[in-house]
Amino acid sequence: MLRVENLSKEFHSGRGKNAKTVQAVKNLSFQCKPGEIYGLLGPNGAGKTTTLRCLSTLIKPTSGNAWIDQFNVLDHGQMFRSKIGFLTSDMKLDGYFSPDYMMNWFGRLNKMQDSEIEQRKEKLFVDLKMTDFIHKKIDELSSGMKQKTAVAISLIHDPDVIIFDEPTNGLDIVTSKSVTDFLVSRAESGKIVILSTHNMTIAEKLCDRFGILVEGELKEEGTLSGIIQGSDWDNLEDVFFSYIMPDSTVGGEHV
Amino acid sequence: MFRDSVIIMRKEMRRMFTDRRLLFMLVVLPLVMLPLMYSFMGKANKTRMAEINSYSSRITVCQGQGGGEVSDLFLESLSMLNAHIETSDLEQIDSLKQRVIDKDIELLIVMPGDMNGDILDNTVLNFSIFYNSTGDYSNYAFDQVRSSFSAVNDAIVRLRILEMGMSEDMLKAYTINKFLAADEISDLAEEGSVMGKLIGVMMPFFIVIYLFANSMKVGLDSVAGEKERGTLAMLLVNQVSRLSIVLGKMISVMVAAIVGAVSSAIGLKIASRYLIDMVGDSGASISEYTMGTTAILQFSIIVIPLAILISSLVLVVSTFARNVKEGQGMIMPVYIAVMVMGVTTMQTGDVPPEWMRMAPVFNSLVVLKDIFMQNALWSNVIFSLATSLVVSALLIFVTLRMFNDERVLFRI
Structure with missing residues (x-):
């Protein structure tokens, strides 16, 4: 179980008269249970990536906390990280090495035995259809191959919670499908998947529940049917536009 | 960890x-x-040094009226150097200085006039040597001339001492390492x-x-x-x-x-x-x-x-x-x-x-x-x-x- 409670994050810039505070995330709370795919949606600057970065322990929340079982981001950073597989579009791999070498390296850093790494690699390479390029240098791979490699590496230690920010960004339709199918299979095997995406079609197709984040605040949360029930909204796109463009005729109104 | x-x-x-x-x-x-x-x-360093050593310096000498044997002694010492010696009039001194500046010649030596008379009177001879410190050849020629003139100076002083019936050793209060044995070395630094x-x-x-x-x-x-x-x-x-x-x-x-x-x-x-x-x-x-x-x-x-x-x-x-x-x-x-x-x-x-x-x-x-x-x-x-x-x-x-x-x- 993943539990996020009253998570807030402020960024400060400038000094003296030029001092500025931006509240990127405001008292965000949500929960996810095993086997669930949770979609964190919102326009640019809504605070999705900041939330995910807090959950990855890359940055510290200003207040609030998040738990996976008994471990929380503030007090048990290393243990919390052992439970998550995290990937954002701005995270890159060292292009000098091959996917195979990097899988071994990250496996060892995740305290895995060599035999465990071999088994895990074999499964991930097959599931993600990577066997043709595992010994090539990452620099020589296409962006789809690189993305598959990054996905495989972030999941080498078989984490309980998978947190991906725009995992299909820039991928062709075939690679995109293999990544999303893989995520569905992970959820079916009991993992929690948290996805942040702009692609409403993918979100509707994949996610069991959604959280719609606007200016750092969680505006809507629940299943698609729960959110649109009793409103003028027909789909996720209507819900999304009603928050980011309230005067537009595209979205309806929540009754 | x-x-x-x-x-x-x-x-x-x-x-x-x-x-x-x-x-x-x-x-x-x-x-x-x-x-x-x-x-x-x-x-490059070796080549440059070899170049300087083999270079024939262009030296111009101006001398006042008189000259004589002493003057010849100094001119003779100059002739031992790898140098091309020219003589000129004192009136040309300004243009000759300009030639030193222009590195057209390396050295200008102005010798006193009645050198024989001065030596006999025990008057200190006053030479003027003009050089250009920005030129390697000029610096080298200056050092060479000073060294040659110093040898002439030693010879004149030695002659004076002998004429006075004294030993030339009276000019030296000490010597260093003159009486070391053939197999003896003075630098005792460890191998x-x-x-x-x-x-x-x-x-x-x-x-x-x-x-x-x-x-x-x-x-x-x-x-x-x-x-x-x-x-x-x-x-x-x-x-x-x-x-x-x-x-x-x-x-x-x-x-x-x-x-x-x-x-x-x-x-x-x-x-x-x-x-x-x-x-x-x-x-x-x-x-x-x-x-x-x-x-x-x-x-x-x-x-x-x-x-x-x-x-x-x-x-x-x-x-x-x-x-x-x-x-x-x-x-x-x-x-x-x-x-x-x-x-x-x-x-x-x-x-x-x-x-x-x-x-x-x-x-x-x-x-x-x-x-x-x-x-x-x-x-x-x-x-x-x-x-x-x-x-x-x-x-x-x-x-x-x-x-x-x-x-x-x-x-x-």
């Missing part, structure tokens, strides 16, 4: 020793560049220590420069480069502590620094024959020089902590910088400061000021100098070791703090 540091270090090492470009920069370049550079400089002195002056400078340069080659990319490429975040979201990352990177930078420094030292050893050409004939031979077991032990005790200190310093800058370019800008003043320390150590005598023994980096360089001269005290070695390790620990602590500070790591 150390297991993770070793895993991180092994990846960095793998890259270092399989990346041909990096390997070339780190190992091959200093190995080839130093002998090439010094052979070029040594040869090899003459070269030790020469190496001790130069080597600490080279060691610190190469340690720093090689740390920079690998260290700036180690964190700032990873930030720039977006690969650092991938590492940070795994189950590895920040301390393990810092230590792993620091050790790999240190190994790169030492490998580069060893390669540079081998290059320097090959280049040393040309280096001797550059510094002139000191009577020392590189083949005479050997370091004893104690000196080698002391050398290791000083150089490894010095490499740790320099690697930690580079890593602090690399962690603070947004990217490699910014890191290079930030590290440059530190690099210059270390170079100045190296040069200062070269110029201090055998007994350096006490503050040098207190300051980190400085004290290691001073002790290295002592080690090459094979007279380092263990107390100084231990003190330098301790200061290097304490400052390194402090720098690692600062790096670790920065690794835990998202404002530094992600420059939010």
